[in-house]
Amino acid sequence: MTVPPAAHPPRYWHAPPDGRVQCDPCPRACRLHEGQRGLCFVRQRLGDAIALTTYGRSSGFCVDPIEKKPLDHFLPGTPVLSFGTAGCNLACRFCQNWDITRSRAVDTLADRASPEAIADAAVSMGCRSVAFTYNDPVIFLEYAVDVADACRARGVRAVAVTAGYLEAAPRAEFFAHMDAANVDLKSFRESFYRDICAGHLAPVLETLEYVRKATTAWLEVTTLLIPTLNDGDDEIDELSRWMAEHLGPEVPLHFTAFHPDWKLRDLPPTPLATLRRARDVARRNGLHHVYTGNCVDPDGQSTWCPACGGRLIERDGYSLGEWALDDSGRCAHCGAPCAGVFEARPGRWGARRMPVRLGSP
Ligand code: SF4
Numbered sequence: 001m002t003v004p005p006a007a008h009p010p011r012y013w014h015a016p017p018d019g020r021v022q023c024d025p026c027p028r029a030c031r032l033h034e035g036q037r038g039l040c041f042v043r044q045r046l047g048d049a050i051a052l053t054t055y056g057r058s059s060g061f062c063v064d065p066i067e068k069k070p071l072d073h074f075l076p077g078t079p080v081l082s083f084g085t086a087g088c089n090l091a092c093r094f095c096q097n098w099d100i101t102r103s104r105a106v107d108t109l110a111d112r113a114s115p116e117a118i119a120d121a122a123v124s125m126g127c128r129s130v131a132f133t134y135n136d137p138v139i140f141l142e143y144a145v146d147v148a149d150a151c152r153a154r155g156v157r158a159v160a161v162t163a164g165y166l167e168a169a170p171r172a173e174f175f176a177h178m179d180a181a182n183v184d185l186k187s188f189r190e191s192f193y194r195d196i197c198a199g200h201l202a203p204v205l206e207t208l209e210y211v212r213k214a215t216t217a218w219l220e221v222t223t224l225l226i227p228t229l230n231d232g233d234d235e236i237d238e239l240s241r242w243m244a245e246h247l248g249p250e251v252p253l254h255f256t257a258f259h260p261d262w263k264l265r266d267l268p269p270t271p272l273a274t275l276r277r278a279r280d281v282a283r284r285n286g287l288h289h290v291y292t293g294n295c296v297d298p299d300g301q302s303t304w305c306p307a308c309g310g311r312l313i314e315r316d317g318y319s320l321g322e323w324a325l326d327d328s329g330r331c332a333h334c335g336a337p338c339a340g341v342f343e344a345r346p347g348r349w350g351a352r353r354m355p356v357r358l359g360s361p
Contacts, residue, residue: 073340
């Protein structure tokens with residue numbers, strides 16, 4: 001197999017005494033024999049090192065509204081060039097992108113795209129940012145970092161959509177190259193991470209605190225509410241209390257609706273009433289910006305001033321309406337600041353989703 005060279009080749013691995021090579025970006029710590037792939041499928045032992053077999057390859061590109069990531073406080077209304085690769089380091093039974101995350105055919109199906117080609121494409125299409133999404137960029141860290149560097153060199157920002165399941169050193173490297181991140185907090189129960197995702201909660205909480213306290217990346221958090229599994233009042237209460245205490249009240253939290261998929265097809269979709277109840281609980285616990293997603297709920301998707309209660313950004317799905325922020329991101333009604341990365345005017349991309357081809361298959 002020929003793996004394209006990376007500006008930042010894989011270096012999070014070591015050779016334990018048992019003759020295998022251990023991959024170290026994420027807490028799975030896969031120990032691999034020659035030729036063997038890790039759980040994420042895309043990192044493989046080739047010789048006495050770990051290779052990222054999907055470097056320079058993508059499962060597809062699409063220009064999305066930034067609100068789709070979801071990021072509601074980061075350059076609202078602007079287009080973001082989104083892409084992913086294949087594989088994942090968690091094994092969530094409810095995965096909404098399982099065709100990509102569980103892919104075993106990426107080497108023959110993927111588009112080719114160098115970091116420079118992706119950054120150039122973002123500029124030419126008027127995208128303000130590039131997002132690593134669809135599958136978790138932690139497993140293609142070196143590719144994501146090179147793309148982020150190429151983007152930043154052209155004035156395009158880098159956005160990570162991730163489950164935050166990674167170790168301390170790669171965490172520091174990865175987020176140093178990001179301008180914004182939406183991190184999944186899939187549940188506030190270790191048992192959920194263990195039984196439903198085949199992972200652990202603690203590394204995710206560490207990532208959230210790290211991004212908020214040790215980086216300049218803008219942070220938002222998403223929790224997909226799954227009926228009976230993580231939608232109880234007690235859990236939502238604990239989760240939002242933890243966020244208010246450890247991340248502060250200004251970090252936006254998105255409660256999004258589950259749709260039956262992958263190995264969890266026996267549960268119903270999340271009712272709108274559940275999303276609204278969760279939003280109420282989290283707001284009562286002090287979070288300023290709590291959103292509902294994957295549903296029709298303009299009130300739950302608009303941004304409201306935490307000081308005066310006035311509407312700052314009207315949203316209906318991914319479409320923006322009223323804009324009541326001044327040039328410096330303050331409430332036009334009362335002058336209170338709104339946390340986030342804002343410009344004088346919102347973008348005009350709207351709700352469009354535009355697939356694009358960058359490279360040859
Ligand atoms: S990145 Fe992939 S191969 Fe490496 S430890 Fe995590 S799951 Fe295993």
